[in-house]
Amino acid sequence: MTDTDSAIAARLSGTVRIVGAGLLGASIGHALSAKGVDVVLSDTSPAQLRLAIDYGAGRAAREDDRPALIVVAVPPDVTADVIEAELRRFPDAVVTDVASVKLEPLNALRSRGVDLTRYIGSHPLAGRERGGAISARADIFIGRPWVVCRDGETRAADLALVEDLALDVGAMPLEMTPEEHDRSVALTSHVPQVVASLLAARFVDAKEGSLGLAGQGVRDTTRIAASDPALWVQILGANAAPVVAVLDALAADLTRVSDALRAPDAPGARRTVADAIRLGNEGVERLPGKHGQNRRFEQLVVMVDDTAGQLGRLFGELGELGVNVEDLRLEHSPGAQFGLAEISVEPAALRGAIDGLEERGWRIASMTND
Amino acid sequence: MTDTDSAIAARLSGTVRIVGAGLLGASIGHALSAKGVDVVLSDTSPAQLRLAIDYGAGRAAREDDRPALIVVAVPPDVTADVIEAELRRFPDAVVTDVASVKLEPLNALRSRGVDLTRYIGSHPLAGRERGGAISARADIFIGRPWVVCRDGETRAADLALVEDLALDVGAMPLEMTPEEHDRSVALTSHVPQVVASLLAARFVDAKEGSLGLAGQGVRDTTRIAASDPALWVQILGANAAPVVAVLDALAADLTRVSDALRAPDAPGARRTVADAIRLGNEGVERLPGKHGQNRRFEQLVVMVDDTAGQLGRLFGELGELGVNVEDLRLEHSPGAQFGLAEISVEPAALRGAIDGLEERGWRIASMTND
Incomplete structure (x- = not known):
């Protein structure tokens, strides 16, 4: 799957090199490859590299690669070392990293006297409970903030390249200082x-029985x-x-x-x-809520039999009623063969949702507007 | 709405008196009234009492009421006082309470020398973020644990009455000592x-911007x-x-x-x-999971457009595929006009769910088995 709306592909005809083919690196590789960008992958683990390439996150490195942008996606404890090595090896490339801490690698590089003109630290706020190339997916960055740390030395064109990377994978670039981040x-x-x-x-x-009172909270x-x-x-x-x-x-x-x-x-x-x-x-x-702002929804709780198709019927009927489900939480009662679906809707939609569902035979367990 | 499968109605022809017509008291009243039990409500706030009665949680007290069971559902700081007063006023009734702490009221009553033979403390693990009679619902206890604290003095018939109360409202009685609870x-x-x-x-x-990186965690x-x-x-x-x-x-x-x-x-x-x-x-x-045990499900994440009916289509199609949704979490990406539905399914159902959904054009953002 390729398309041509890649900001990076439009900005440069070159290659993006990703060092570290774990969850984040391989996920970026998938997203850029899907946009037609030439992605080169590198990893100290041949097995992980093989896996990422097999899954389509990019290709193996060649001697004559001249990457325009390098993304360092390695564990925090080796991030500074790899950034330094990449800056030296590719003297024309812009180098960014995706480590979840920004000041420590920067200070380490500064203390070694590395010229950081071409380095722009960044951090995509994306992840999953499981790591590794095998868990990588092109879509994990979509709609998430991607922090970009510019400084006084940063050239506008280099900054634009890193922000285009974020935009290309569906994230929202957000400028912060390393300290703020x-x-x-x-x-x-x-x-x-x-x-x-x-x-x-x-x-x-804790004693076995004492955890039996644990609830959703x-x-x-x-x-x-x-x-x-x-x-x-x-x-x-x-x-x-x-x-x-x-x-x-x-x-x-x-x-x-x-x-x-x-x-x-x-x-x-x-x-x-x-x-x-x-x-x-x-x-x-x-705390910011959904859609990037604090919006207030009303909740109703509907009892749902614990059988396949019941949620389908519920949401199908909410769709027929024209009710958009803003948020949803499903709770199974311990030991009970049914669940409670807590549905958030726009305040204006609450009455219609309740009346419509009750008409169709659903049991509304409760409603709140908190 | 009445039916005749009430354990309490079968056990006694008498009345259940509920003192405190707030969220828990009025909810118990709704549940018992729906089962045909004669429920008497009492509250120090005439407005709250009126509201609970108007909503159908029970009737007002009369001079000649002879309750067989009294449920004290008042704030923690007055629970012991009200239990003592009810034990004195109705010398044949069994008295329970629903306070979320069990030892303090018991110690207070003991220190006053109150005869506690007819008192059995209990605690339904149910609640809502909002309180008051107006938030009361018959269904909030369904499938939840209801702790019952018996002691050496407790008579079997009295204990059975309190456990029947729990069963009548759909909860699961669970015996614990006050200390364990x-x-x-x-x-x-x-x-x-x-x-x-x-x-x-x-x-x-915190500075405004610094909370912008907050995620689901x-x-x-x-x-x-x-x-x-x-x-x-x-x-x-x-x-x-x-x-x-x-x-x-x-x-x-x-x-x-x-x-x-x-x-x-x-x-x-x-x-x-x-x-x-x-x-x-x-x-x-x-921590105990769903269905009262630690069951392990696999997760898949599906991208869903943020429009009415999309979740309905998704769950309708999962139903057609014979996939039961065990748990569900819906996340809207900040600023993005779509959501991610994280769906938990039985491990055996995962492959079929993914293949079936992809065939039908859904985008699977990721899957995990954590």
């Missing part, structure tokens, strides 16, 4: 990972605890300073709430607990 | 609430931070000891990880970080 992912990704992991780790020694809170330890040790290590700043503040907050619960009659104790929950309300409101 | 909800509900709230509270002072981790402060101050205060024990352990864990990141070359530092993530993997695996 690292603080942002510490707060919105790295610290939530640590918190979810440590909370879930508390379940390891704790399942959501700990879902990302199912992440790759080796990768996260590297990510957290590479972004230690901003992560530590938030973790220390959080540990102090936890201790403050714990102290207040231990001595509820101490001055301000009840207020400390109330403030924690109230500020949590405020904070979660600030 | 309180430790369990501290771990699986109360501490996750504090953690999610404090994490989300960190976003309050942090949204899941902080979803329950949107909870009612007033209610949670009471719940946390009433279950302080078990909550404090877990919070203190968590704060120590956070500090340990933070110290390890601050001094990565200290002995054992990298291992501390790796263990945190690894134990998180283990812990999250222990």
Whole structure:
């Protein structure tokens, strides 16, 4: 599958070289190859390289390759080394990387005196729970932010090339400084990972029966605890300073709430607990929602038999009613042979959805507008 | 709507009295009324009582009411007082309550020397983000655990009455001691609430742009931070000891990880970080999944246009293919006019689902088996 609307293909007749054919590298390769870009793949693992090429993410390198753009997609701990090597080997190429931390590789390169004129760090906010070329897909970047870190030395044409890469794979380029980027992912990704992991780790020694009362709330809170330890040790290590700043503040907050619960009659104790929950309300409101903004939907919960075709009937009938499903969460009750479908709709569509579904015999379990 | 398969109606010809016509009380009233049980409602707020009665959750109290079962569904801080008053006022009735903490009201009653032979504490694991009679629904208990706390004094017939109540509203009765219950909800509900709230509270002072990189992971981790402060101050205060024990352990864990990141070359530092993530993997695996057990499904992600009817077509076609959707998560890409539907299916159904959907023109964005 090829088409000709590639910004990169239009900008240059050359080749894109991707170093590291894991999940991100091979996924970029798939997306660019599908647009007709000449993609060269390189990986220290011959097996992974073979797999990525076999799946169509690109071709093997040749001696006479003259890439115009190089994408370094290797593990965080070798990112700086590979960027340096690629800058030296291809003196005309623009080099970017996709590591999830931006300041550490930059500082490492600076401390070695590497000329960074042609280097532009970047970070696509995309990923999957599983890694490797075998999990790669052309579509994982679509609609996701792709941070691009320009600096004073960056040439406009080079910046445009990296932004075109992001656009070509369907992502949305977003300029930030390395410092802004690292603080942002510490707060919105790295610290939530640590918190979810440590909370879930508390379940390891819990008695069997005591986890039986777990509901959707704790399942959501700990879902990302199912992440790759080796990768996260590297990510957290590479972004230690901003992560530590938030973790220390959080540990102090936890201790403050714990102290207040231990001595509820101490001055301000009840207020400390109330403030924690109230500020949590405020904070979660600030997270960007769907469609890039905080839109408010109303929810209705419909009971669905746990058999094939029931959801099809439900969504088919919502379609007939002209109701667009903005968001959806499906919950199976433990031990019960049916599920609850929580459906978010535009406020104006709620009444019609409920009336229409009830007319058609659906049981509406509940509705909220939170 | 009435039917005659009520276990309570069969066991007694009497009345069920519900004290507190908020979300839980009125929901129980709806469920029992629908089964033909004579439900009497009481509430200190005439407006809330009126609302619950108007919506069909039960009738107003009369002087000559002789309830066989009384359900106390009032805020935690007045639960013990109301249980005591109801036991005195109706000397032949069995009294239960639905408070989300079980030891504190029991200890309060014991310290007052109240005869607790006819009291059996219970706790339905059901709720909604919004409270009040107006949010009440008959179906919120269906398939959920309903903890019942018997003790040595409990008479078998009284216990059966409370368990029949749970069964009548569709819940699954589960016997636990008050101590087991309180430790369990501290771990699986109360501490996750504090953690999610404090994490989300960190976003309050974040720069606008820095939250733009937030993805599904942090949204899941902080979803329950949107909870009612007033209610949670009471719940946390009433279950302080078990909550404090877990919070203190968590704060120590956070500090340990933070110290390890601050001094990565200290002995054992990298291992501390790796263990945190690894134990998180283990812990999250222990949470009960759907259908009351840890079943493993495979996931596929399908791209869906953001227009009414598209999900209907997707699920209709999955139904035609004989594929039962075990779980589903819908994600809208920020700024993009389409969504990604992550669908969980039985492993044996994965191949057929993918092939069948691709034949019908759907774009499979990715698949995992995690």
